[in-house]
Amino acid sequence: MxxxxxxxxxxxxxxxxxxxxxxxxxxxxxxxxxMTLLTNWxxxxxxxxxxxxxxxxxxxxxxxxxxxxxxxxxxxxxxPIASGRISVGQARVFAVVLLIAAAAMVLLVDPDRxxxxxxxxxxxxxxxxxxxxxLKHRPILDVxxxxxxxxxxxxxxxxxxxxxxxxxxxxxxxxxxMFLALGKRLGERxxxxxxxxxxxxxxxxxxxxxxxxxxxxxxxxxxxVAALVTYAGYVEQQEANFGPVMExxxxxxxxxxxxxxxxxVLPATYGLLRCIVLLEQGKYDDxxxxxxxxxxxxxxxxVFVGITGGLLWMQHAG
Numbered sequence: 001m002x003x004x005x006x007x008x009x010x011x012x013x014x015x016x017x018x019x020x021x022x023x024x025x026x027x028x029x030x031x032x033x034x035m036t037l038l039t040n041w042x043x044x045x046x047x048x049x050x051x052x053x054x055x056x057x058x059x060x061x062x063x064x065x066x067x068x069x070x071x072x073x074x075x076x077x078x079x080p081i082a083s084g085r086i087s088v089g090q091a092r093v094f095a096v097v098l099l100i101a102a103a104a105m106v107l108l109v110d111p112d113r114x115x116x117x118x119x120x121x122x123x124x125x126x127x128x129x130x131x132x133x134x135l136k137h138r139p140i141l142d143v144x145x146x147x148x149x150x151x152x153x154x155x156x157x158x159x160x161x162x163x164x165x166x167x168x169x170x171x172x173x174x175x176x177x178m179f180l181a182l183g184k185r186l187g188e189r190x191x192x193x194x195x196x197x198x199x200x201x202x203x204x205x206x207x208x209x210x211x212x213x214x215x216x217x218x219x220x221x222x223x224x225v226a227a228l229v230t231y232a233g234y235v236e237q238q239e240a241n242f243g244p245v246m247e248x249x250x251x252x253x254x255x256x257x258x259x260x261x262x263x264x265v266l267p268a269t270y271g272l273l274r275c276i277v278l279l280e281q282g283k284y285d286d287x288x289x290x291x292x293x294x295x296x297x298x299x300x301x302x303v304f305v306g307i308t309g310g311l312l313w314m315q316h317a318g
Contacts, residue, residue, distance in 0.1 A: 030158035046108025057098035168234035190282030271300030
């Protein structure tokens with residue numbers, strides 16, 4: 001039997017999954033909405049890089065634990081560890097290097113906030129390790145653990161910028177992350193149903209033996225609605241900041257106090273509901289893939305970012 005090929009730098013880059021660093025946008029949420037990103041950019045950058053590298057290290061640990069199940073998945077079987085291109089020993093060393101690098105990035109944070117950023121990053125890492133060892137086999141607790149990771153991203157960004165996180169923003173983040181995690185499980189069931197030659201979905205993700213299609217459909221819809229409702233609450237909380245912004249920029253007064261940030265609710269609603277439609281059709285097994293593959297979701301995201309960015313600029317200019 002021929003020896004496996006030696007891993008290449010590209011294999012290690014794939015193992016680190018830098019494409020998932022986009023989730024670090026949640027680190028930026030608090031500093032952006034509070035208009036403190038530019039004044040605290042180095043601290044926020046340190047927090048962003050710390051979480052990015054820590055998440056990569058956690059992905060490596062998770063891939064080590066899931067290597068046998070991934071080998072039976074039609075897409076995950078090509079991952080570096082599952083395919084045998086990177087050995088378990090090499091992966092463990094790589095994970096340690098990534099976690100050490102994550103700790104080093106905390107040194108970029110303002111000294112007064114460094115302990116909070118380090119503590120939240122460490123808590124995130126522990127949460128992922130507990131998920132990989134125990135919680136991923138426990139229904140509901142698995143998605144709560146994953147969602148807590150996104151909440152910690154928001155909190156670490158706020159800590160790095162020295163701002164208080166909004167409860168509404170944390171709630172919206174939590175339910176959005178729940179939607180993504182539950183949607184991934186629903187998507188897996190849908191795509192695997194179209195792959196008759198592959199292993200049963202319960203063998204690939206053990207908790208799928210407990211989840212059902214009906215339960216996941218209901219949970220996906222409920223968490224999507226909860227995310228939208230809590231985001232709407234956050235928008236209402238920001239009314240004092242975004243209500244008079246356009247009029248104030250125009251003439252220094254606010255004759256009509258419409259909360260212009262409400263406009264972002266429209267693309268947010270379209271994007272989430274479109275995700276549900278596509279997951280139900282079994283076209284994707286991960287909602288996060290839609291951000292880079294589906295034009296409709298991309299358009300909704302661009303409109304959301306465009307409106308938010310424009311309003312923040314006007315607020316700053318005013």
